[in-house]
Amino acid sequence: MPDFTPSLHCLAPSYSLVTRQLPLLLLGLVPLAGVAQQTAPLIGTVRSETGAPIEFVTLTLHRAADSVVIKTEFSDVQGQFRFDALVGGRYLLSAAQIGYGRYWSPALAVPAAGLVLPAIGLRPSAATALKEITVTARKPLYEHQAGGTRVNVADSPLATGATALEVLGRAPGISTDGKENLSLRGRQGLLVVVDGKRVPLTGADLADYLKALPAEQMQSIELLTNPPAQYDAQGGAGVIAITLKKDQRLGTNGSATLSVGRGGYGRITGGLVLNHRRKNLNLYGNYTYSERRYFTRYDFDRQYAGTSLLPAAASQQFNDQVSHLRSHAAKVGADCTLSKRTLLGASLTGLLSHIDNSVDTQSEFRMLDGSPLSRYTSVTAQNIDRPSGSANLNLRHALADSANAAAFTFDADYGRYHTTRLMAQQANYLEPQYAVNQFDGDQRVDLSIGTLKLDFSQPLPHRARLEAGAKATRVRSDNSTAFFSTMNGTTTFNPFISKDFRYAENVNAAYVSVRTATAQTTVQAGLRAEQTNTLAELSGEAARERHYTQLFPSLSAQRTLNARHALALALARRIDRPNYGQLNPLRFYVDPISYRAGNPDLVAQTSYSAELTHTYRQKFVTALAYARTDQPIVTTAQPSPDGGRLVVSQDVNLASQDYLALTLTAPLEPTKWWSMYANGVFYYLRFRGQLAGTQLNRAQPSCQLSLSNTFSLPRGWSAELSGNYQSSEIWGFEKSTGRGQVGAGLLKSFWNKQGSLRFGATDIFYTSPARFTSTFVNFRETFYKREDLRVVTGTFTYRFGNGKVAAARKRAAGAEDELRRAGGL
Structure with a gap:
């Protein structure tokens, strides 16, 4: 049995920090008049040379000392705008609009009575407009926002030739366990949305989907730890919101990309993005093809307790899997401005992937005294097709001409996910000798998800806003399996594991x-409020039907204490319902003695969370979080109920999970050409429950550390150097060793920034392999996992067409608006 004594090496440096910061954090929530500084209005108007007001001008308030952005507003139909600024503060004001030269004010000092600025006159200038509005600046790789972190994937040299799963694996606070379950800041249970649409997959199925999604398709990723009520209550640990690329430039334009890489095997990715935008219509589309080979290797050590039929035994097993993935990802869409108040949008998204897996296995069983029992080799070939597609129709209508008017947004979404998995497994028993056994499987999954959503937004007096909405979601999954065994030339159908x-x-x-x-x-x-109805039907068994209604309150509060200190408090209740894959009891065989299966007895896990955040100088963030989860869902490995030496990987409910975390975030600029983003999560997990006669009451502190460096170099060069580390951690019955990786990238722009070359190297020191151990009274499993993550990649991108960006809308239409509202908290 392992030693459960907690190790405090990861939390030791953070304890004194907590004791110093906590009194400040708690006292700051009390709105004492003597602590807070006064504010006063900063009011102005934007006009053209003819004196006409200009609507939708982007007004940005900067700190005068270093031009750091403080707030951004838009001018209304009268060209008016207003900021509330700290009395005595010194600011700069900038104004930008398509077709006009950018305006910068002199330094402004805000008096106690407020300040009314002279009318700002914007001058049209083709030369200036082209210079100022052409997209030239790179966004920072990571941006800390209220409620989460934004990853600007499109600007990262390390994203070149990568998959969505690989990009996520390097993001601050994200990690995966040995079975490819994603976690955020040490917690599992995440809602993944792509362009506002939920991906109804978890675990290995979700990992396969993200492996097939090329990073070249992605614009950004938002990691939201405190999503608002507009989001589904699904996702106790938070939301991963992936936004695909969509060109915003005027006219007809696009980009073409070709990426070639080499790890253990070769890989290639090519893509094209096209966009046509004019005054009232935007047509867009993109396509990416990706082909890659990669390996995954497992070394298993297992110990089995004795039963009435079998003696205690141990086994060693080596799995060497080579995968060949080919994927086609595409999206087409249109946005149409029907009137000044009405926007209509439609889009189609498709992802088609085909994977050929070949798994070579060597296994040996022996008694505990070392005497041999059996030995065999096997080859398992799998052909997996995963076509998926979705359609979206969205409509936004404002009730008045003002940019801040009440508005309705309607979305209709429909998506289908299909999986065909053909398996041919040949086992050669060496000791004792038996005839070669051929085992074949044919598995089919049809999954559909349809959603109707209506949102309403209404401004209220005193700078308040009301948002309300309703949503109905329907998911249906049809699954079938058929397994056949062939021995001595005779093929038989296995009805015990072939079911619907x-x-x-x-x-x-x-x-x-x-x-x-x-x-x-x-x-x-x-x-x-969410009302849930589920129906599960397994052939030969009674149907399982469930109905329940639950409420999910949320509260967030932010307070600016003074120019240096701000506080935020977030409280929420959320849920994680088991999806069809976790409930589906049909089997998926990995090798002759290992398979995965769902658990139809799973119930939803619910969690309560609280987070207190302190921000210093508008960029250094300290967050203290606690969450309590009832009936947490964890993945376990256990001897199969079929008996013998079969092992099943399955999700189960435990009794409870307690989570305490301290997060430190520091964006730094040592020089004008060097930017750093440092993130540390120091967390403590405790699990309680029971499985297979084993009582679990285990706790351990852990930490996640990440550091990203970006360098702006002369002559169009830029570079990135990033690293992350995940310490030893527990998840239910499983304990893992520490792991991490270091990556570096270069970016060279040329041809007036129309062309670029990117070079990236990931997991340079190959420190990502890790060991995972699960211990029960009747069974113990340890496996060592290695993946093909040390990869060198080169990418060429060419952008063509107009370089000007279209005017930003106050609110986006359709499902994407849901993401923008949440990200702006």
């Missing part, structure tokens, strides 16, 4: 959220 499974889920939801703001305090309170 159907699952249907309907979730009806409604929410209301109110946000109010004063000069120094912003509060948002939300309540979401």
Whole structure:
């Protein structure tokens, strides 16, 4: 049995920091008049040379000392704008609009009575407009936002030739366990959305989907730890919101990309992005083809307790898997401005992937005294087709001409995910000798998800806003398996494990959220109600039907104490429902003695979370979080109920999980050409529960550390150097060793920034392999996992067409608007 004594080496440096910061964090929540500084209005108007007001001008308030952005607003139909600024503060004001030269004010000092600026006159200038509006600047790789972190994938040299899963694996706070379950800041249970649409997959199925999605398709990723009520309550640990590329430039333009890489095997990715935008219509599309070979290797050591039929034994097993993945990813869409108040959009998205897997296995069983029992080799060939597609129709209508008017947004989404898995497994028993056994499987999955959503936004007096909406989601999954065994030329059908499974889920939801703001305090309170109906049918067994309704309140509050200190508090209740794959009891064989299967007895896990955040100088962030999860879902490995030496990987419910975390974030600029983003998560997990006669009450501190460096070099060069480390951690019955990786990249722009070359190297020192151990009274499993992550890649990108960006809309249409609202908290 392993030693469960907690090691405090990761938390030791953070304990004194907590004791110093906590009194400040708690006292800052009390709005003492003597602590807070006064604010005063900064008011102005934007006009053209003819004196006409200009609407939708982007006004940005900067700190005069270093030009750091403080706030951004838009001018209204009268060209007017307003900021609430700290009395005595010194600021710069900039104004930008398509077709006009950019305006910069002199340094402004805000008096106690406020300041009314002279009218700002914007001058049209073709030369200036081209110079100022052409996209030339790179966004920072990581941006800390209220409620989460934004990863600007499109600007990262290390993203070249990578997959969505690989990019996520290097993001701050993200890690995966030995079975490819994603976690954020040490917690599992995440909602993944792509362009506002939920991906109804988890675990290995979700990992396969993200492996087939090339990074070249992605614009950004948002890691939201405190999503508001507008989001589904699914995702106790938070939300991963992936936004695909969509060109915003005027006219007809696009880009072409070709990427070639080499790890253990070769890989290639090519893509094309096209866009045509004019005054009232935007047509866009993109396509990416990716082909890659990669390996995954497992070394298993297992110990089995004795039973009434079998003696205690141990085994060693070596799995060498080579995969060949080919994927086609595409998206087409159109946005149409029907009137000044009405926007209509439609899009189609498709992802087609085909994987050929070949798994070579060597296994040996022996008694505990070392005497041999059996030995065999096997080859398992799998052909997996995963076509998926989705369609979206969205409509936004404002009730008035003002940019801040009440508005309705309607979305209709439909998606289909299909999987065909053909397996041919040949086992050669060497000791004792038996005839060669051929085992074949044919598995089919049809998954559909349809969603109707209506959102309403209404401004209220005193800088408040009401948001409300309703959503209905329907998921249906049809699954079938057929297994055949062939020995001595005779093929027989296995009816015991060849079955059909159907699952249907309907979730009806409604929410209301109110946000109010004063000069120094912003509060948002939300309540979401979700009514869930599920039906699971397994051939030969009685149907399982469940109906339940739950409420999910959320509260966030932010307070600016003074120019240096700000506080935020977030409270929420969330849920993680098991999806069709976790409930599906049909089997998927990995090798002759290992398979995965769902658990139809799984129930949803619910969690309560609280997070207190302190921000210093608008960039250094300290966050203290606690979460309690009831009936957490964890993945376990256990001897199969079929008996023998079979092992099944399956999800189960435990009793409870407690989580305490301290997160430190520091974006630094040692020089003008060197930017750093440092992130550390120091967390403590405790699990309680029981499985297979084993009582679990295990706790351990752990940490995640990441550091990203970006360098702006002369002559169009830029570079990136990043590293992350995940310490030893526990998850239920499983314990892992520490792991991490270092990557470096170069980017060279040329041809007036129309062309670029990117070079990237990931997991340079090959430190990502890790060991995972699960211990029960009747079984112990340790496996060592290695993946093909040390890769060198080169990418060429060429951009063509107009370089000007279209005017930003105050709010995006359709499902993408849901992401923007949440990200702006």
